[in-house]
Amino acid sequence: MSREQLSGEQLSGDAPKGDPANGPQRDGERPHWTAQLGRPHLWAALCSMTLVLLLGVVNFGRSSPGPLATPHARIGDLVGPGSCAQCHGGLFQDMSGACLECHTTIEEHFDSGRGLHGRLPKGQRTCASCHSDHHGETFAMVNAVSFAKAGVPDLEAFDHGLVGFDMRCAHLELDCTECHAHAFDEVIEEGLTRFIGLSQRCASCHEDPHEGALGTSCSDCHVQESFDTHRAVGHDEHLPLVGGHAALSCRACHDEAGDHALEAVAGGGAHAPPSRACLDCHDSPHGARFATKNARAAGLSLEASCVACHAHEHTSFQDERLELDAQQHAASGFPLTAPHDATDCASCHDPQLGSFAERHPGRERDDCAACHEDPHGGQFDTGPFAAQGCVACHGRREFEPHHFDAELHARTALPLEGSHLEADCEACHRVESKGAPRTFRGTATDCEACHGDAHAGFFDERTAHMESVEHGDCARCHHSTSFDDVPAGRFDHGHWTGFPLGGAHEVEGCESCHAPNEVADEFGRRFGRVAPLHGELHALHGGPEVGLACAACHADPHEGAFDGDGMPAELDGRQGCARCHTDASFRDLAHGFDHGLWTGFVLDGAHAAAACSDCHAPVRPALANGRTWSHAAGRDCSACHDDPHAGQFDEPLPGGGAATSCARCHTNTDSFAVLRFEHNWDSGFKLDETHAALDCAQCHGVETIRGVETTRYTPLGTECTDCHGVRASSLRKRLEGDR
Secondary structure, three states: OOHHHHHHOOOOOOOOOOOHHHOOOOOOOOOOHHHHOOOHHHHHHHHHHHHHHHHHHHOOOOOOOOOOOHHHHOOHHHOOOOOOHHHHOOEOOOHHHHHHHHOHHHHHHHHHOOHHHHOOOHHHOOHHHHOOOOOOOOOOOOOHHHHHHOOOOOHHHOOHHHHOOOOOHHHHHOOHHHHOOOOOOOOOOOOOOOOOOOOOOHHHOOOOOOOOOOOOOHHHOEOOOOOOOEOOOOHHHOOOOOHHHOOOOHHHHOOOOOOOOHHHHOOOOOOOOOOOOHHHHOOOOOOHHHHHHHHHHHOOOHHHHHHHOOOOOOOOOOOOOOOOOHHHHHOOOOOOOOOHHHOOHHHHOOOOOOOHHHHOOOOOOOOHHHOOOOOOOOOOOOOOOOOOHHHHOOOOOOOOOOOOOHHHHOOOOOOOOHHHHHOOHHHHOOOOOOOOOOOOOOOOOOHHHHOOOOOOOOOHHHHOOOOOOOOOHHHHOOEOOEOOOOOOOOOOHHHHHOOOOOOHHHHOOHHHOOOOOOOOOOOOOOOOOOHHHHHHHHHOOOOOOHHHHHHHHOOOOOOOOOOOOOOOOEEOOEEHHHHOOOOOOOOOOOOOOOHHHHHOOOOOOHHHHOOHHHHOOEOOOOOOOOOOEOOOOOOOHHHHOOOOOOOOOOEEOOOOOEEOOHHHOOOOOOOOOOOOOOHHHHOOOOOOHHHHOOOHHHHOOEEEEOOEEEEOOOOOOOOHHHHOOOHHHHHHHHHHOOO
16 A cells, blocks of 8 residues: 555544545545655655654664554555654654645645644644554554544544534434444554545435435535424525424425425525515405504505514414504504403403404404493394494493483483483383393383373273374373473363363362372372262263262262152253252252252242242351251141141141141142132031021131130031030030130
8 A cells, every 4th residue: 555545544524635425535646756846845855854864874773663553554665664754754854744745635624724633723733642653553543542632532422513513413313433434443444534534415425305406505404303304594584484484394385386486496596586475375364454554554565564463483373472552453443442451362352263253353443242242132233323333322431331311312212301301211121031131122102111000090991092192191191290290281171081170160279179198109199089989980981970970079968869769860961960050159050940850849839939048047157068058847838837727737647646738728829818628528517508608707716726816617516506505615615625
């Protein structure tokens, strides 16, 4: 083996001169010696050789310090007498210079600073200090001491960064011999190397699946951990491969068929396609308003504006680190003002929902129902407030208190007036059943829906035949201020009750008939009822008899005398008290009074001309029942007239006593002097011709009877002897007993 072949035993991890893939290149045949004359180091070598020769002459006969190691021993020029200068240098050459004559790759490393040798300080580049010889054939000239002196105390922990190779990940798991097959051989075969001769190009060890289409710099895309883990040198200039893009394969974005295939973008250059914006790959779920406003605010194109909110580091578009500031959120049409400024995003945008449209339905600022449950059960989905939504009645900051005032209520079917302005909403808008929403829309506007009927249905029969009116039947008469407020002209007493208010009733106050109660009833009514009449009026709505109504307020001074059996219930269509009286005054008998009809005592003759008080004495003050005339003494004449006959015509009555009947003789009511008396028929003594010619006084003389001086009519005898003869005196004595 020639000395030049020693260049195969190197200590560098870098490739020698020549093609690194094919191992170190040999120098081949040395150039002609004449060509060496121009080299300065050749002159130094000659000088050294001369010096060595001189020393050899001086030391002629001395022997070698020991046998050479195998790599040197198998080179014939280095063995034998006179061969020392081959390694130790000549007259003008040192030993390291002699070594580099054969180890040209090491010399090149020194010059270029490559490999382990190239990184040694110049003062440490003495070959023999690390690689000694003359220790026998089995001695390894590259050993632990060699590495220790080169700054590598532990070969097993060799840092390949010392030779310019940042070895990490999967490479660190390899045994040294998997790359440096002869690293630990005691003696290596001729032409082999221990560490140098390897290239750092990936393709020197690994097959290129791209067949050169993506260039030769594998480390631009691959890392030492695994070929399945990629990186892209310079990719940050266009798109940082972090977050959601970090785990994507290159082909996910750069497929083989597209304009942005890896083959098209590899190496960049003028022919590479332009960089893509977000929307070139991703569909935007956002509305045009939101995207356009945020793009303009960020100073970006619409296609590239996603990064205004979605940072490269985010792992997905739903990344929990995603944040929108108030201005960005306002671009959606929903500004985050109070109280939404303190609301967590997930409260409105549930991350558990599947699609973007479900999480972000595009709510408008006043679309409260999109997030908040409708407590009204959809009552306002239609109607005058539907277009405004919740804010028609509620504030944007809080739902309570509401802002629904009388002005807004006026847009409903029931404007708030009078007492309704002071009423609580809940009084009319009630919860009809447990769990049901409070009723607003569709609440009845009729008075009776909220208020009980204080009239107890009295007017129902009348209103049933009438056309309906706004807000119900109560509104026909009552005003919304108060039920006591009945505007003038609204209540026609005769129309509604069948009892027209005329005469004295018209000027009387309502309380005269409807006495107020001290305690209100269940409806709040204090206004008294004409209670005894209520049923009668209700049953006779078509026109109840006024007379029937009088007894409801007025006591009957006649004590029922005109309502008994045999009394006419109606006269000329008039009933009750109206048969005789008017409503102006009970003293006003505009229809007259038929005394014979009502009392059975016909007023004729002198009675017709008599004043009522002649028989009915005035009563002052009036009685409790209102009566101001006393009862007549009786129907018989004797009840009013004194008996001038001193009871001579009294007749016995059943059970005892006697009754006088003047009418048997005095049939003419003009005067008691006009008699109807037939002596032959009306007495027990028929007048014959003799007696008929007599003056009455001849038989009926004036006497004092029972203290009354009067004409004697009875008893008188009817026998002749009673007036003529001895018996006349006895009759006279008997009559004297009546005096």
